[in-house]
Amino acid sequence: MKIDGTSYRSIWLNDDGWSVNIIDQTRLPHEFHVERLTTVDQAAHAIKAMLVRGAPLIGATAAYGVCLGLRADAGDVAFNKMCEALIATRPTAVNLRWAIRAMQDLILPLPESERVSAAYEKATQICDEDVAINSAIGDHGLGVIEAIWEKKGKVGPLNILTHCNAGWLATVDWGTALSPIYKAHDAGIPVHVWVDETRPRNQGAHLTCWELGKHGVEHTLIVDNVGGHLMQHGQVDLCITGTDRTTAAGDVCNKIGTYLKALAAKDNNVPFYVALPGPTIDWEIDDGVKDIPIEIRDSHEVDYIQGKDSAGQVSEVRILPEESSSANYAFDVTPACLVTGLITERGVADASKEGLARLYDRLEYKAS
């Protein structure tokens, strides 16, 4: 996507042909900083500290992390160790495991001398495929948006609510939930996006607002608990979110707070769509609430809010008493029964075992 006229992906190989550039998302929206990764440890840190985040981008970064690690040591012991370390960085998004598994399947049978070049080829392929997948999600999602726009009598604006950031910053390009929105905007539909702030890390405020603004999409930031009120008053035509892990039965696990939006949408007959690429499906599990590991992050993220102060400095402030403690659950599960449809690169599926099985062969994307 474009930033002030220049096309960017969220991750790309440097001109030197081996080091990896990422956009440091912890500094957005106040500073646009490109960070150069040269070691697997730096890649693991970038994922854990959320310089990069979003399920598909985590997978892509891990794949390039493997390339950087193999440059230092292409032996089996080091390779398996780096794969374990990368998988341990974040537990919920299944794309991470899928990408590492794809690298392992390719690399382990090869002689050491061939591993580095094969790894770079595969990581580049994972990135290019992610871009194509997300563009196709956008095309299928555009169909959904067009149908709702028709039903509304083409009286604008078309109000879409989204949670967290499932835009191009969360993928290699285009995004999942935001890809249909960009395509609808480009097709001339007057979309307006309600952007959930998404506490505690404020991916909505920091990243989604920045992305949409750069693309010229109308948007309004709301605090996390406003969505239900807007839905009760007919101010939301549809919701679209992303997902970090989708079960074979269509449950979706996304940023904390997604479930409450889906409940409110159901109560108000607002369509609730979830956009996802094939590698986000975990075919090994059916029951998301029972089986998806939910990341619990450092409570510092809840205790402090980061922003730009009146002197123009980016700083943090503590929002609760020194003696109080907090809990930081990063994701929740929305059961399939609350999801109107799953927008995939292969079309829109019912959120059910049968719906997903109609589009995918469960052996295509292996994560374990």
Ligand SMILES: CSC[C@@H](O)[C@@H](O)C(=O)COP(=O)(O)O
């Ligand atoms: C296309 S991204 C889908 C999800 O990864 C996204 O909605 C999300 O919840 C990201 O969480 P984050 O903790 O910022 O990595």
